[in-house]
Amino acid sequence: MIVTYDNEIDAIYFKLTENKIDSTEPETDRIIIDYDKDNNIVGIEVLDFYYLVKKGLTVNDLTFPEQHKTTASQYFNIPVAV
Template sequence: MKITYDPEVDVLRILFSDLPIEESDEEKPGVIFDYDRDGNIVGLEILDASVRIDNPRSVEYSIPTRSQIF
């Protein structure tokens, strides 16, 4: 997974896969999903990220322990 933020265009991009993007759909205004040829989500773009997210430059990553899942 790769997360990038471009402050010049104010876009936050999350890539879940390196597969080529075959199609993109703006599911809701300012939220674009990218799909591979099989229709799987490979990426997500958030336009005007600084307006929609408290701090688009900050990333928190966590993996729950087994006890937190169950």
């Protein structure tokens, strides 16, 4: 898994596979999921990431495959600047 964070727009992207993105679907107004042609998750983008973590968002609120939940959960312990 590759994780990138864009500080300017407060968005984090969890890239789970190297598969080509075939479609993108909003899960909520702040969570966007990319899928491959076989409907497998390629990546998950979380907009307003620090705000959502501060409000209590956890890795369990996102659609991560089980093998990525432990790795992803470390990003939910990032100190939030108020």
